[in-house]
Amino acid sequence: MLLVYPIWVSEGGRGRLQRMLPPLGILSIASYLESKGYDVHVVDLHAEQLRPEQFREVLRALRPRFVGVTVLSSHFVPAHYIAAMCKQEVPDCKVFCGGVHAESCPEEMLRNPAFDAVGRGDGEELMLELVQGRPYADVAGLSYRDDKRVVHNPPRPVEMDLDRYPFPAYHLIDLNHYFPPVGTYRDLPAINLLMTRGCPGACTFCNSAKTTLRGRSVAKMIELVKMLRYEHGIRQFSFYDDTFTATPKPVREFCLRMIDERIDASFVCYARGDMFSESMAALLAKAGCHQVLLGIESGSATLMKKIGKPIDKQKYRDVVRIAHAHGIEVRAGFIIGHYEETLETMRESLEFAVELDVDFFQPSIMTPYPGTQLYAEAKAKGLLLHEKYELYGQGEVVMKMKHLQPQDVHDFYKRSFAGFYLRPRAVWQQLQRLRSWHHARDLAKTAYAVFVEGLSEARAGDLRGWLDFDVEAASDPAIALPAKPRLTFAVRQREDFVDPT
Ligand code: B12
Structure with a gap:
C-alpha cells in the first residue's frame, strides 16, 4: 500500500519554497492500516521535492497493489499525473484519491480512468474497506465509475471519537524533510x-x-x-x-x-x-x-x-x-x-x-x-x-x-x-x-531559499515538470460533470446537524 502527498508547484516554481510539517491526513490513514496489519509506504513528494522521473523509480521499486493520493486544489494536475504514472508502471494496481478537493469534485477526478474511486470524508476506515476488497457498492462515502456514470454511495457517518484512530504514523517519513514555516516556532x-x-x-x-x-x-x-x-x-x-x-x-x-x-x-x-x-x-x-x-x-x-x-x-x-x-x-x-x-x-x-x-x-x-x-x-x-x-x-x-x-x-x-x-x-x-540562534538561522535559510535557490531556473524547472500533464486529454468527456457544485460540509457533517446560519 502506497500513500502519496502530491507536490504543489505553480508556474513560478514557488511551491518549493514553502516549508511545511508532515501531512497528517495520509499519516493517519497509514497508521490505521498498519494497526490492521497492512504494510504501508508514504511518499511526500512536496517535502522530498521529488521530480516525476524520481517518483516513477519509487513505483518501480515498490510496485504497490493499492495507491492512495491526497488531493487539495493546488495538487490537481500533479495528482492526475501521479495516477497515470501508477497505471503505467503497475497496470493492475488500484488508485484511489481523497481530501477536500477530490471529494468536492469526484467527477473531475474520475473522468481520468487512472483513478478507480474517490473517497469522501475521513479516509481511515474507508481505505481499510477498499484494501480488504469490499465491493465498491458497499463502501459508504465512495464515488466510482459505473460505465460512463459516476455513482456516489451515501456518505459515511462522521466519526465522533478520534481516539479510534491511532496516532499519525510519523515513523513512516523522514522528519529531516520537514520544517515549520518561518516565525511559527520558538x-x-x-x-x-x-x-x-x-x-x-x-x-x-x-x-x-x-x-x-x-x-x-x-x-x-x-x-x-x-x-x-x-x-x-x-x-x-x-x-x-x-x-x-x-x-x-x-x-x-x-x-x-x-x-x-x-x-x-x-x-x-x-x-x-x-x-x-x-x-x-x-x-x-x-x-x-x-x-x-x-x-x-x-x-x-x-x-x-x-x-x-x-x-x-x-x-x-x-x-x-x-x-x-x-x-x-x-x-x-x-x-x-x-x-x-x-x-x-x-x-x-x-x-x-x-x-x-x-x-x-x-x-x-x-x-x-x-x-x-x-x-x-x-x-x-x-x-x-x-x-x-x-x-x-x-x-x-x-x-x-x-x-x-x-x-x-x-x-x-x-x-x-x-x-x-x-x-x-x-x-x-x-x-x-x-x-535566538534558531531564528537567525531561519532567516538566513529563508533569504537563501528566496534569493539563491529561487533564482535557480534549473531546479525550479525540474519541479515544474509536475505540471506537464494534460488532464483534459486524459479525461473522458462522456462522464458528465454535476449540475450544481458540491459543498464540503455536505460530506463532513453529522446527519442531525442544525444549521445555525
Ligand atoms: C494545517 C493546514 C495547512 C498547513 C499545512 C498543510 C499540510 N499540507 O499539511 C499550511 C499552513 C502549510 C497550509 C498551507 C496551505 N493550505 Co492549508 N490547511 C491546513 C488545515 C487547517 C489542516 C490540514 C490537516 O492537517 N488536516 C487534517 C487531516 C486529518 O485531514 P485531511 O488532510 O483532509 O485528511 C483526511 C481526509 O481528507 C481523507 N483523505 C486525505 N487524503 C486521502 C486520500 C485517500 C485515498 C482517501 C480515501 C482519503 C483521504 O482522509 C484523511 C484522514 O481522515 C486544512 C483544513 C483541514 N481541516 O484540513 C487547511 C487546508 C487544507 N488548506 C488549504 C489551503 C488553501 C492551503 C494553501 C493553498 C494556502 C496558501 N495560499 O498558501 C497552502 C498549500 C497547501 C497544500 N497544497 O498542501 C485549504 C485547501 C482548500 C483546497 N480546496 O485545496 C484548506 C482545506 C483550508 C481551507 N481554506 O478551507 N495549510
Whole structure:
C-alpha cells in the first residue's frame, strides 16, 4: 500500500519554497492500516521535492497493489499525473484519491480512468474497506465509475471519537524533510498534531465551514505529546486543528495536564476572535503556547459580515490585548481580494493590523476553493476567471471583483508587506527575535531559499515538470460533470446537524 502527498508547484516554481510539517491526513490513514496489519509506504513528494522521473523509480521499486493520493486544489494536475504514472508502471494496481478537493469534485477526478474511486470524508476506515476488497457498492462515502456514470454511495457517518484512530504514523517519513514555516516556532525540533477535526464557523471561503467538530480525549493527547517530547525529543508542537480554541473545556483540561506534568514544550495553534477568553489565554500561556494564528480576514466590518465571520472589531482588539498581556504572540491572517473589496477596504485591513500591533501580518488572496460556499456563488454568478486549480492558493487572483482589477490586489499585496514590516516598530520587533540562534538561522535559510535557490531556473524547472500533464486529454468527456457544485460540509457533517446560519 502506497500513500502519496502530491507536490504543489505553480508556474513560478514557488511551491518549493514553502516549508511545511508532515501531512497528517495520509499519516493517519497509514497508521490505521498498519494497526490492521497492512504494510504501508508514504511518499511526500512536496517535502522530498521529488521530480516525476524520481517518483516513477519509487513505483518501480515498490510496485504497490493499492495507491492512495491526497488531493487539495493546488495538487490537481500533479495528482492526475501521479495516477497515470501508477497505471503505467503497475497496470493492475488500484488508485484511489481523497481530501477536500477530490471529494468536492469526484467527477473531475474520475473522468481520468487512472483513478478507480474517490473517497469522501475521513479516509481511515474507508481505505481499510477498499484494501480488504469490499465491493465498491458497499463502501459508504465512495464515488466510482459505473460505465460512463459516476455513482456516489451515501456518505459515511462522521466519526465522533478520534481516539479510534491511532496516532499519525510519523515513523513512516523522514522528519529531516520537514520544517515549520518561518516565525511559527520558538523551539526546534517541531512537529504538528491534531486534537480536533471540524469547525463550527460558517466562513464562506473555507472548506471546513460547518463541519462537525469532534476530538481526541485529553488523556490520549497527553500520551501523544509525552511520546513525541520524551521519545523523539520534540520541543515544539503546531496544532493543526481548524480552530483549536473551539472546545474550551478540553483545551483547559489539556493545558492543566501540560502544566501539572511539567511538560516543557512550546506550542502554537489556530484561534478565532469569538472563541478566545482571558482565562483560556492565561492557561494556554502557562502550558507553553507562545503564538496563536488569528484569522481576522478584513479590517472592514462590512466585508467581515459578507464572508460569514461577523466578529466585532472591538473583539479583536480585546483578543490581541489579552494575548499580549499573557506573552502570546498574534499572527494575524487577512484576506484581500474579496468580491466587494476596494482600495479603501484593503487599506483598512492593513491599518487594522498596525493598530492592533499584531506580531505577524499574513495577507493572502481570496480564492474560491471548490467545496466552499464562495465557490458555489462565484460559479453561479460567472465570477471565476479560470479553473486552473494548480494556480489556486498560489498568490493569484482567480475571482472577478466588483470594484477592482486583479492588478490592484497584486500591487496592494506587495505593498502591504513593506507597509507592515518596514515600520520602525516592526523592524525592531523582528530584530528582537534574532536573539535566538534558531531564528537567525531561519532567516538566513529563508533569504537563501528566496534569493539563491529561487533564482535557480534549473531546479525550479525540474519541479515544474509536475505540471506537464494534460488532464483534459486524459479525461473522458462522456462522464458528465454535476449540475450544481458540491459543498464540503455536505460530506463532513453529522446527519442531525442544525444549521445555525
Ligand atoms: C494545517 C493546514 C495547512 C498547513 C499545512 C498543510 C499540510 N499540507 O499539511 C499550511 C499552513 C502549510 C497550509 C498551507 C496551505 N493550505 Co492549508 N490547511 C491546513 C488545515 C487547517 C489542516 C490540514 C490537516 O492537517 N488536516 C487534517 C487531516 C486529518 O485531514 P485531511 O488532510 O483532509 O485528511 C483526511 C481526509 O481528507 C481523507 N483523505 C486525505 N487524503 C486521502 C486520500 C485517500 C485515498 C482517501 C480515501 C482519503 C483521504 O482522509 C484523511 C484522514 O481522515 C486544512 C483544513 C483541514 N481541516 O484540513 C487547511 C487546508 C487544507 N488548506 C488549504 C489551503 C488553501 C492551503 C494553501 C493553498 C494556502 C496558501 N495560499 O498558501 C497552502 C498549500 C497547501 C497544500 N497544497 O498542501 C485549504 C485547501 C482548500 C483546497 N480546496 O485545496 C484548506 C482545506 C483550508 C481551507 N481554506 O478551507 N495549510
